[in-house]
Amino acid sequence: MNDRNHFGLWVVKHFRQHPEFGALAGLIVVFIGFSFTATRFISADSFAGIANIASELGIMAAGVTFLMISGEFDLSVGSVFGFSAMLFAIASANGIPLLFGLLLALLAAGCIGFLNGYITVHFQIPSFITTLGALMLWRGVLLAITGGFPVRFRGESLVLETLNGHLWGEFRASVIWFFAIILVLNFILLRTRYGNATYATGGNKDAARLLGISVERIKIGNFIMCSMMAGFAGCIQFARFCSVDPVRGQNMELEAIAAVVVGGTLMTGGYGNLVGTLLGVLLIGMLRSGLVMAGAPAYWYQAFVGLILIIAVILNTYIKRWSLK
Amino acid sequence: MKDNQNLVEMKNIYKYFGTVTALRNVDFQVKNKEILGLVGDNGAGKSTLIKILTGVFPPDQGEIFFEGKKIKLAFPKNARDLGIETVYQNLALIDLMSISRNFFLGREPVKHLAGVVSVLDKKKIENVTKTVLKDIGINVRSVDEEVSILSGGERQSVAIGRAIHFGAKLLVLDEPTAALSIKESHKVLNYVLEAKKRGLSVIFITHNIYHVYSVADRFTILEHGEKLGDFRKDEVCTDDLIEVIRTGKKIEKKNNK
Numbered sequence: 285m286n287d288r289n290h291f292g293l294w295v296v297k298h299f300r301q302h303p304e305f306g307a308l309a310g311l312i313v314v315f316i317g318f319s320f321t322a323t324r325f326i327s328a329d330s331f332a333g334i335a336n337i338a339s340e341l342g343i344m345a346a347g348v349t350f351l352m353i354s355g356e357f358d359l360s361v362g363s364v365f366g367f368s369a370m371l372f373a374i375a376s377a378n379g380i381p382l383l384f385g386l387l388l389a390l391l392a393a394g395c396i397g398f399l400n401g402y403i404t405v406h407f408q409i410p411s412f413i414t415t416l417g418a419l420m421l422w423r424g425v426l427l428a429i430t431g432g433f434p435v436r437f438r439g440e441s442l443v444l445e446t447l448n449g450h451l452w453g454e455f456r457a458s459v460i461w462f463f464a465i466i467l468v469l470n471f472i473l474l475r476t477r478y479g480n481a482t483y484a485t486g487g488n489k490d491a492a493r494l495l496g497i498s499v500e501r502i503k504i505g506n507f508i509m510c511s512m513m514a515g516f517a518g519c520i521q522f523a524r525f526c527s528v529d530p531v532r533g534q535n536m537e538l539e540a541i542a543a544v545v546v547g548g549t550l551m552t553g554g555y556g557n558l559v560g561t562l563l564g565v566l567l568i569g570m571l572r573s574g575l576v577m578a579g580a581p582a583y584w585y586q587a588f589v590g591l592i593l594i595i596a597v598i599l600n601t602y603i604k605r606w607s608l609k
Numbered sequence: 610m611k612d613n614q615n616l617v618e619m620k621n622i623y624k625y626f627g628t629v630t631a632l633r634n635v636d637f638q639v640k641n642k643e644i645l646g647l648v649g650d651n652g653a654g655k656s657t658l659i660k661i662l663t664g665v666f667p668p669d670q671g672e673i674f675f676e677g678k679k680i681k682l683a684f685p686k687n688a689r690d691l692g693i694e695t696v697y698q699n700l701a702l703i704d705l706m707s708i709s710r711n712f713f714l715g716r717e718p719v720k721h722l723a724g725v726v727s728v729l730d731k732k733k734i735e736n737v738t739k740t741v742l743k744d745i746g747i748n749v750r751s752v753d754e755e756v757s758i759l760s761g762g763e764r765q766s767v768a769i770g771r772a773i774h775f776g777a778k779l780l781v782l783d784e785p786t787a788a789l790s791i792k793e794s795h796k797v798l799n800y801v802l803e804a805k806k807r808g809l810s811v812i813f814i815t816h817n818i819y820h821v822y823s824v825a826d827r828f829t830i831l832e833h834g835e836k837l838g839d840f841r842k843d844e845v846c847t848d849d850l851i852e853v854i855r856t857g858k859k860i861e862k863k864n865n866k
Contacts, residue, residue, distance in 0.1 A: 487703040494663075
């Protein structure tokens, strides 16, 4: 009896401390489902397809997670994704060294992030509004400067190879970048003072401020980082296609947010981690390619993501409430 | 430093919020190793005074001295660095974080990986939290559990324990016994005495005259942003204090020392 109580406590404690549990369960269920219904689902090429989709979305989602844990929101990541990729493409197509173009694209993304953060913190308006504005603004600028036409880059480059070249079979370098970013950011989140301050800021910003944490600086820092991740993801996708069209990344912000929330991160901040986001992104990637392989019309993909999102949030909320009893 | 010297002295403090005068010419002192009860009705200016002392906002006029030196506080961090530790009623700890992370929040010990990357010293964080809480008689199941599972009294206790551990010289408690059960209030009051025993001065802000009377050495009464008076414990009884707060009129000091 005592043992069982002890075990019960252990289970409850681990549910509470591992927000990624719901996403893991979902991933397993979806995996098993597709392995029966989708032909050739279990194959290296199919896994590579999932990983490639998940990586580009995942790099963006990693930044979104960090920012969401600090209690803020970025809807403009899809636009930044497109904007940075376009900047990189235009620079490359005009003969600017690619490494330079990449840095320029990341710098621009960082500046947009800083603006988002500064406006949100300084004028004390909801980041939902700031970044909704930024979403429209930067997409509009993107459409205006390109006149709606795609930009192509012809040529080989070590930079593009490093960003997203073929690695092994259909697996691309983006997978490595994705895992590396998840590892590094999760390390920062769980093992550094900055990560601790990020949790505190999202958990209760007034208490954090009174304990001497510079809440504003943490938030702006995370806005910048989130935006740079989105920009980097855009550059990685450009390296895959060698072209960018001005609607690149549209609606991707919603997919990224869905992945983060499925991964157990609380939209209100203060709780979550990047392992959950990794699983959430894999779940979404798996849905996308699995449904195609199972012969479902592509339109169903969105419907399924929506469904999974709602189920996952109910599950996560329920587990959290239950484990806190 | 002698016990009857002032640890904190605030002189001629004024604070305005728009057209409202929140504090008018308030003088305020806390002596070394003294528990001071700061009492007054809602809106009397207790919180405003304390927020000035803890660096949340500056006064519009007036001077602050700490250990005899004139100080300027721009941020809560400045106050914390001087040794002024505040435990706010609802803002003491962050619910979603573990007890040990809360304990060290804002001053986490770090170790250096490969000489450059500084990472949290998790072992130290957990061990120190465990020992300190045990030392002052607070029992928790495990320090890596989230704060949200603690009761109100346990939270106050952890926050007070934290202040004592980090060598605070002045502990500011904002309504520490509000919304606590009788048993838990009693515990918290014991920690307040424990803090004094370890050489801290304490400012105890409350509505509950009975709680503060049982531990405080002296009382300062505020009313509508002005000070009604300072009283040593032997000069007043609880009914006197309540009477002053209720009527807003000063009373004659008894001379029965």
